[in-house]
Amino acid sequence: MKKSFGFGIVGCGAISKAHIESIKLIPEARLVGVVDKFVEKAKAVGEGEGCDYYSDYNDLLKRPDLDIVCVCTPSGLHAEPTIASAKAGKHVIVEKPLEITLEKIDSMIKACEENNVKLATIFPNRFKKATNYLWKKVQDGRFGKLIMGDAYIKWYRTPEYYSTASWRGTWTMDGGGALMNQSIHTIDLLQWMMGKVSSVVAYTDALLHDIETEDTAVAIVRFENGALGVIEGATSLYPGFPNRLEIHGSKGAAILENEKFTTWNFIDSDEQEENEIKRLSEAANKSTSFSDPMAFNFDPHRRQIEDMIAAIKEDRAPFIDGYEGRKAVEIIASIYRSSKEGRPVDL
Ligand SMILES: NC(=O)c1ccc[n+]([C@@H]2O[C@H](COP(=O)([O-])OP(=O)(O)OC[C@H]3O[C@@H](n4cnc5c(N)ncnc54)[C@H](O)[C@@H]3O)[C@@H](O)[C@H]2O)c1
Incomplete structure (x- = not known):
């Protein structure tokens, strides 16, 4: 070995x-x-x-x-x-x-x-304790029938963020703007929780920054399981807000702001579960990456690198392999197509 x-x-x-x-x-x-x-x-x-x-x-x-x-x-x-x-x-x-x-x-x-x-894609948010807990609860059927799943990524980047690295905000090197660069983290979480997206209809625009790609985007999504949802992604919204992931099902709802649960409310409440939600939220890292590109904790990167080492040793796929990394890009590419062509796009 x-x-x-x-x-x-x-x-x-x-x-x-x-x-x-x-x-x-x-x-x-x-x-x-x-x-x-x-x-x-x-x-x-x-x-x-x-x-x-x-x-x-x-x-x-x-x-x-x-x-x-x-x-x-x-x-x-x-x-x-x-x-x-x-x-x-x-x-x-x-x-x-x-x-x-x-x-x-x-x-x-x-x-x-x-x-x-082996091929792994970095999506650090999937390695955070609160998102992992939420994912497991969705898999266990805690939410009942999934009805709505939303991702709100109302971030801010300064004009210097774009002007100091010429590839940012370009189609050829960034592949898009707020969605492909910043919102992709939460879009990945949304599809990880809610399942495959089957169609999108969207508007995207550059409303603040002098960039060729979008700094502001709104999309309505339909998931393969029939649920609906919204994606709002931006780098144009001063001062920047924590990203918010909302999961709504027939039995209850969870709202996660960054790594903190602001809502955990179910028809059949469970005290042990609520204590765990409180504990996870209190331990949450207070990230301000919604306004500062480098204000984040490197710990999830470490866990992801450790996962690659374990994948090699155990001869298994990394937790987020190439196929997993592809999913969020497919959703974003479909949003761009919908906005450009002015019609809903099936994935
Ligand atoms: N996981 C996260 O939270 C996170 C955060 C920031 C950036 N990113 C991603 O990381 C990537 C890099 O972003 P960044 O902000 O570090 O960009 P950056 O511009 O700061 O750094 C990119 C570096 O790559 C170098 N480079 C370009 N072409 C090269 C080549 N052919 N060979 C060797 N080096 C080359 C550049 O000189 C530059 O130093 C992007 O894909 C970005 O989306 C991820």
Whole structure:
């Protein structure tokens, strides 16, 4: 049995810190190299972390001591390093969104399957205790018949957020705006809880920022199980608000704001369950990522990296594999199509 796993990072920007700090906390993980197309960025991180650095990921991929690659490049540049890593026999953890088109995602899944390596998509919210608890309750049928599921992601980003990284808010590199970059986390949770989305009808627009993609979006969704719901996603709403996930069923309702339950109300109340909800809400991390892109806790990233190590050891799929990562992108792509074509779109 392998005792330690060599990690490499491709893309030394803002989110790479979450991966590096997580790797440092995992006893069986070690960082062997980092890559950035701007070698001075890679050098600063490599020297700081005491590992090798490169400007071309193909050089990193030659290393026999490299097992797992974390892809932290701009969203529209996830496929190339992922496919190259798969061909080099390395497992891959890819930041969200897995990629910005379903065609590219399918080619990544195929390359990983053909080369017998594992592919994981980062969706840290699924690794948070409150969301996990809610998911299990939905699976157990606690809500009865699911009637409505909503995701409200009324966030704010400054104009500098877009102007300091030229790929953000572009179709070719960000693949969209508020939905594809920010709201995707909660859209993934919504579909994870409520099940497959079967159709959407939507409006999207850039109402505040000078970007080519949307900063404001509203969609009505129908789920395959017949339930209805709403997705509201934005980076245009000052000062930014905690994201809210609402699950309504025939037996009761839950409202989760970030990691805190603000409503847990069922026809047949259960004291033990209510105590657990209170405990989870009190322990919740007070994230302000609705207004600050880097204000989040790295712990769920660590859990997700640990899940990849466990998946390799147990020879199973990672908890959020390529097929799971694909689902939220399919919903968002359908919302964009609905808004562009002015009609409902079936998935
Ligand atoms: N999970 C989360 O909560 C979270 C948060 C922020 C960003 N992200 C995702 O992480 C990804 C990166 O976002 P960011 O904010 O860190 O971006 P960033 O612009 O800060 O960093 C991207 C880095 O990739 C480098 N790069 C570009 N092309 C490259 C190439 N071919 N080879 C090597 N390096 C290359 C850039 O020079 C830059 O340093 C995006 O997909 C984003 O959606 C996820």
